[in-house]
Amino acid sequence: MLKYTFLTLCLFTLCLAGCEESNIQLATEAGIDAVKAITLSEEAVQNMARQSSAYADSQHSIAPADNAYAKRLKRLVGNHHQEGGIDFSYKVYLAKEVNAFAMADGTIRIYSGLMDMLNDDELRFVIGHEMGHIAMKHIHKKLQLAYGSTAVRKAIASINSTAGEIARSQLGEFVQVLIGAQFSQLEEKEADDYGLTFMKNMGYDTGAAVSALEKLSTLGNDHSFLSSHPAPGKRAERIKLQLEGKLSSTEEQKDGILNKFSKLLVVAQEKLLAVITWAKRFL
Known part of the structure; x- marks a missing residue:
């Protein structure tokens, strides 16, 4: 029986050797980060996400409902407040910084500097992209990694039940690490594909996905937005090929x-x- 098992493994290994290297990398990249992450319960993830969102909001000037930026975001968002059992919460940070981020609890925050840079459909793609990070649980992984890399881990008690409360003195460091943590290339591709599908389903201009990324590529490599959302130029080229039918999506691959x-x-x-x-x- 051991001989048969060994033979099976050998045959399977030979079969895998015939697969393209890029495909194998695509299939395994997500697992690499998962090994690094510390496992947290869903309750713990949601609790820490809510606390982090509240802290981030407290550190920024939020556009009131009668503000032009808030009105524009409300118009762009429309009825996209729930999808796949996720409740999304949108707000505008009044800051010249070109940035946007999402949290595992459905929080999506757009900086007014980014809104100044992009037209309506380009912003819709960014919103769909951030929705993708939440829906595909990329944010969960970022939160786990941030939790494992900061002193917050020592400050949280009973995470298997209520996840405890994060001390305010620890929140600043935690949120900074969480927002600044870089998504993997695979995660960015998946979120781009999610955003592109969102655009197609809603009848928006899919070409805006390309132009949005091309505009973002003009930012310096050391820009804070690109530190967490890398290689917008390459991603624009990839989406362009998809729209031309020359490349399949990550899901299709x-x-x-x-x-x-x-x-x-x-x-x-x-x-x-x-x-x-x-x-x-x-x-």
């Missing part, structure tokens, strides 16, 4: 990889059964 693995496993199983049948003749 993953489906293709799974289909390929399934077919390879069937072939490996058939070869193994053939070897076992042949070997039985000599037993």
